[in-house]
Amino acid sequence: MYKFKAPKGTxxxxxxxxxxxxxxxxxxxxxxxxxxxxxxxTPEFExxxxxxxGVGDTTDIVQKEMYTFTHRDKESxxxxxxxxxxxVRAYIENGMSSNAQPVKLFYITRCYRCENPQKGxxxxxxxxxxEAIGSETAVQDAEVIxxxxxxxxxxxxxxxxxxxxxxxxxxxxxxYYEMLTEHLKKYEDQLCGDxxxxxxxxxxxxxxxxxxxxxxxxxxxPRMLDNLCDKCKSHYESLKEYLDxxxxxxxxxxxxxxxxxxxxxxxxxxxAKDGLGAQATVxxxxxxxxxxxxxxxxxxxxxxxxxxxxxxxxLMENKEAEEKKRTDLYIASLGEQAGKFAFSLAYDLRLxxxxxxxxxxxxxxxAQMKYADKIDAxxxxxxxxxxxxxxxxxxxxxxxxxxxxxxxxxxKDALIDIIKGNGE
Ligand code: ATP
Ligand code: MG
Numbered sequence: 482m483y484k485f486k487a488p489k490g491t492x493x494x495x496x497x498x499x500x501x502x503x504x505x506x507x508x509x510x511x512x513x514x515x516x517x518x519x520x521x522x523t524p525e526f527e528x529x530x531x532x533x534x535g536v537g538d539t540t541d542i543v544q545k546e547m548y549t550f551t552h553r554d555k556e557s558x559x560x561x562x563x564x565x566x567x568x569v570r571a572y573i574e575n576g577m578s579s580n581a582q583p584v585k586l587f588y589i590t591r592c593y594r595c596e597n598p599q600k601g602x603x604x605x606x607x608x609x610x611x612e613a614i615g616s617e618t619a620v621q622d623a624e625v626i627x628x629x630x631x632x633x634x635x636x637x638x639x640x641x642x643x644x645x646x647x648x649x650x651x652x653x654x655x656x657y658y659e660m661l662t663e664h665l666k667k668y669e670d671q672l673c674g675d676x677x678x679x680x681x682x683x684x685x686x687x688x689x690x691x692x693x694x695x696x697x698x699x700x701x702x703p704r705m706l707d708n709l710c711d712k713c714k715s716h717y718e719s720l721k722e723y724l725d726x727x728x729x730x731x732x733x734x735x736x737x738x739x740x741x742x743x744x745x746x747x748x749x750x751x752x753a754k755d756g757l758g759a760q761a762t763v764x765x766x767x768x769x770x771x772x773x774x775x776x777x778x779x780x781x782x783x784x785x786x787x788x789x790x791x792x793x794x795x796l797m798e799n800k801e802a803e804e805k806k807r808t809d810l811y812i813a814s815l816g817e818q819a820g821k822f823a824f825s826l827a828y829d830l831r832l833x834x835x836x837x838x839x840x841x842x843x844x845x846x847x848a849q850m851k852y853a854d855k856i857d858a859x860x861x862x863x864x865x866x867x868x869x870x871x872x873x874x875x876x877x878x879x880x881x882x883x884x885x886x887x888x889x890x891x892x893k894d895a896l897i898d899i900i901k902g903n904g905e
Contacts, residue, residue: 490596490604500806501794506589508635509609516628518585518611523567525591529557531566534775538741540686546594560593564610564787565769566776572614573778582615587628589790601760601792609793611766612785614773619716622747622768622784623723629751629764629786630729638796640754641763643730646706646737647717648685650745651771653710658684660703668698685738691759694736704735716746743771747784756796763796764788809860809900811853812839815846816866822889823864829893835900853879860900862892 487493494502510520533543548560561567568586571577577584588610596602611628613621626643633641649657661684669677676693679686685705693699709717724731737748748767757763766786773781810830814823820840827839838856840849846863853861863875874892876899877884887895 488604490598492603492605497806501797502790505636505790505794505797509587509589509632512628512632512635513587513611516585516624518587518613518628521568521571521586521588523561523564523571523588523590526558526560527567527570529559531570531776532559532562534741534743540741541596542594546596548593548595561590562592562594564588564590564592564608565612565783565785566772568610568612568785569614569769569772569776569778569781569783572781573773573776578615578779578781583621584614585612586614587611592787599758599760601757601789601795603791607790608787609790610785610787612783614781614783616784617768617770617782619719619747620723621782622720622749623727623729625766625784625786626724626749627727627729629766629788632788633751636793636797638793640756641751641796642732642754643724643749643751644734644737645720645724645731645747645749646733646735647709647713647746648739648744648748648767649705649709649713651742653708653713654685654705657703657705657708660708661685661687664702665698668696671696672698683741688736689738699736705738706733706735713746720747739767739769743769743775745770749786751788753792753796757792760789760792762789763792806857807836808838808853808856808858809835810837810862810896811849811856811858811860812837812862812864813846813849813853814840814864816869819864819866819869822869823862826862826893826896830896833893833897835897860896862887862896864889 513520529549532547538544542562547562549557551557568588572584590608590610591605592608593605595604598604611625613625630643648654662680665672665680665684665687669680672680672687673690673692676687676690679690687693688699688702690699706717737750739748744767746768750762751764753761753763764786766784768782768784770782772783773779812823812827814820823839827837830837838858844852846865850861858879861877861879863877868874872889873886874889875884876887
């Protein structure tokens, strides 16, 4: 019995599904190009310290989901669980602060998190992410949000809503944390174990606990939005004005939180209304003005999002008409001499931009015709030993089933005209 399996929580992406991925990636690249965002590719693993940034970190990622390994008993590395810190690390390390600002980047990357696999939740998954580094304005937040919004629009995904919130700045958050902790203390014995921990380190994270959702502890909690300082309040109001101006609809949701200190102001999510079960959040993002400094760089503003591509593809299911892959031409041949001619003609036509296949299985002519049908070839050329000797070949239109003879001399140019639809 064969003994190897793909690791739990990983998936092979096979044709024709891989073609959906390519179409999605092309769409993403097209949109990012129009918005002026360039692609960045960072390593698959990083020094562990890049992701573990101190004791205040109560995110699931850092606390339980990282794949960490020690290199030759010396240095600790971690497979990237998210895309933002590597991008900010690269920005600092490569001196990108001297580029024209803001630096607008996007990535399509694998991420690794050790979690229980479920629908829309894997151990190796893919994120499309965007980071705009160097601008602290609300219009920059709105631009980043509008990239995600336009992707959903172009994919005809409309059962999705944008939820926004502000997590303030370290100053107004400090005051708010005191109020919130005061409030949560009253409910301490009703909170789940995780939340009793979070309460001490990072009370805002209690608000997005799935276990405690709907309890008075959360329903009656004071809202960050009601306790923003003037500057943060005006940033938030300004964001809403830009979204309104562009007609991008949103709901305000004070449970959208990013617990870490380096997150500031805008936090947002795109949440699917149905189709994804518990894994409804397709895209999460926000502003992280404190991150660059925390990583040892100069203080630099930044805003971005990460979008789960598996979840996005689940939403796209049934939305997308199957685009059938077509082969322009199949060259059927019999005998060695004809086979070599077929091989070289296929090579030439592929160089000229056509999708062409020829026999690599030494099949009979009949079996080759069957295969041509299977791969949905539009045209077939048949070259046997007889034809080779006469210097001609047979062209068959696979749709009308009509056949005619072509001279082998100049057959490449004749075929180019025919495939392009200029010939008969
Ligand atoms: P969740 O609440 O679903 O665990 P998260 O808060 O951990 O999400 P982020 O860190 O904000 O998610 O990551 C951004 C996006 O990446 C998510 O909105 C989701 O679409 C996707 N994502 C996160 N974890 C996974 C995973 N294990 N498998 C597939 N997609 C994921
Ligand atoms: Mg998670």
